[in-house]
Amino acid sequence: MPELPEVETVRRGLAPVMEGQVMTQVEVNRPDLRWPFPDRMAERLTGVRVLQLRRRSKYLLGDLDSGETLLIHLGMSGRMTVSGDLLGRFVHEHPAPQKHDHVIFHMDNGARITFNDPRRFGAMDLMSTTGAEAHKLLSVLGPEPLGNDFHEGYLVAAFQGRNTPVKSALLDQGIVAGLGNIYVCEALFRAGISPLRKAGRIAAPRVASLVPAIRDVLERAIAAGGSSLKDFRQADGELGYFQHNFDVYGREGAPCHTPDCGETIRRVVQSGRSTFYCPSCQR
Template identity: 40%
Template sequence: MPELPEVETVKETLKQLVLGKTIRDVVIFWPKLIKEPPDSHEFAERLKGQTIHNIRRRGKFLCLDLDEEVLVSHLRMEGKYVYFNHRADVTKDAHTHVIFTFTDGSELHYKDVRKFGTMHVFPKGEEERRLPLVQLGPEPLEERFTAALLKQRLKNTTRAIKLALLDQTVVVGLGNIYVDEALFRARIHPETPTDQVSQAKLNQLVPAIKETLGEAVEMGGSTVRTYRNGQGRMGMFQQKLAVYGREGEPCVECGTPIKKIKLGGRGTHFCPNCQKRRKRRA
């Protein structure tokens, strides 16, 4: 958390707030979140005087396209950006780790309670050839993400399908919430080994992933913990969650109590009736 829909929402919000603004100063209070260049002073100097021309999303990463550099930001568990239009409105707290001040006096604060977020700066054009972006899988909302492509991405693993979908080198942007929801829509048990997921089920799974993510993007993501967009607004997709966070509640389809298990250390929610584990054929 945040996952693809939340990062997409943050991206669109930031485009409304900071596109076209020029960075006058960068103040870093927690240098450990700066990964490239490793010198946080150099990081700040490379951003000064740069104008934000575009903001993109790659998986769960935000990419801010500047004049000569690209700022790649990962929010991880609890990172968030908060925009202040005037210095008089600014309130720095203990969780503010980076402040970007623009030439018009407005500021963008990066806040992170758990300090797990990361920031990289690369010369424009190099970001896709360098870690962390170079290892990412395909985007699930693009047309080229098909059942055939997913099958090819899964061919070298026999992990549980839930764990495979959480792997950002297989497909990007999916996290705990939306994997649980997509598997429910496709009627696939989360523990099913990938080599036991039939072509017919893959044909159901890919549209389920696209529909789940698309609906979540339209509703601004899911606020199940602390997520807010750059304007402090909550997502609303949590109102449509069918299984995630609903342990013991009746399934929206059949009324069977939703079950929660641990899978790869992650809380995993499913309907034991709608998502029956099928035995391998002899």
């Protein structure tokens, strides 16, 4: 599933061709994805201008001049790709329709944004922009890890008394929004903290060290266009490249990148998900 860097990469790719533009036609080619599309979604979006495109956790949010906000979640395999931009940012001609092109946005600048989702775990919703943060998917989220509300004091307080493994705590979207399996594994390696440690039993200075580690790995991943493991593509259809910089994720049995470490990366299963770590560098 795309994590924060992948969604932010998509947002940055879509913003130049969507912000300030009118959706002249919106095609909705099926009744639902993970859940049913909003009532009359195509009608409510057609002829409406996109004021801004922003991100909250792993959700894209398009604020519209109709007073509504379009929420988009890419799910496991969702892609939003751009074609036909007359300003020259995207040189791709409009492709032939594909089987899993579920929603297509035609913009007044000639661009076409296609939402393709073979597994249909993605989602879209429409809500009033005023009070959008009260939406059931957004109201439960913790602070953004790249924002001012996520800081050392906050994370130390959030971990106090927690008996869950630190990896599980960081995957809790109510503690910090947008982190997923890949970037939690990478951040824990950078901070030198074992994913097996109980969150509430890690000394405060070590918990505090996670904040810059998380920010560093996210910023590096965004700069690399995210990570492409299976389905993820940037808005121009290109792959992300951060997977080539993984220190631990997906590297079971490979040597640790730390000079003179001598250990190999191990994999364990936590809550049904693979965790990768170095048993020597992470304590």
